[in-house]
Amino acid sequence: EALTGRGVLSRAMAALGAYRCIECNREAAELYRDYQRGVLRISICKSCQKPVDKYIEYDPVIILINAILCKAQAYRHILFNTKINIHGKLCIFCLLCEAYLRWLQLQDSSQNTDPDDLIRYAKEWDFYRMFGIASL
Numbered sequence: 001e002a003l004t005g006r007g008v009l010s011r012a013m014a015a016l017g018a019y020r021c022i023e024c025n026r027e028a029a030e031l032y033r034d035y036q037r038g039v040l041r042i043s044i045c046k047s048c049q050k051p052v053d054k055y056i057e058y059d060p061v062i063i064l065i066n067a068i069l070c071k072a073q074a075y076r077h078i079l080f081n082t083k084i085n086i087h088g089k090l091c092i093f094c095l096l097c098e099a100y101l102r103w104l105q106l107q108d109s110s111q112n113t114d115p116d117d118l119i120r121y122a123k124e125w126d127f128y129r130m131f132g133i134a135s136l
Contacts, residue, residue: 020080021045021052022073028052031081053081067092068128099131106130 019028026047032040043052055063055077066074075096079089106126 018080019052020076021048021050022055022076022081023050024048025076031056053077056081068131070127095131095134098134099127102130102134103127 019031020026021028024045024047026045028043028045030043031053032042034040042054042056044050045052053076055066055074063074063077067078078084078092103126
């Protein structure tokens with residue numbers, strides 16, 4: 001079987017047990033199966049019956065947008081299923097923590113936490129602003 005660079009990486013990470021389902025966070029043996037001639041099939045999670053990592057087909061810009069929108073699946077893809085080195089992953093994690101801490105300091109605990117409250121949505125923009133400041 002002819003292996004591409006992606007296939008070698010896939011098998012090496014699977015041997016380490018490094019893959020995770022982005023939906024249920026369970027361990028996965030592989031993200032996809034390579035059937036030669038560029039034919040790939042995304043693996044299905046044995047636990048939740050959803051694709052293990054749909055983001056392997058997505059453009060990095062879309063993944064970044066989903067991460068900015070605080071989607072747990074995008075974070076799991078970046079942290080568990082990519083070849084970004086540990087320093088890059090640690091940097092992303094620290095930026096998110098720093099942004100969250102700065103955002104919490106802006107919040108007033110006496111304000112309404114009703115999900116329909118329009119002010120709550122404005123507060124989310126404050127989180128994105130704090131993430132930008134932490135990144136700088």
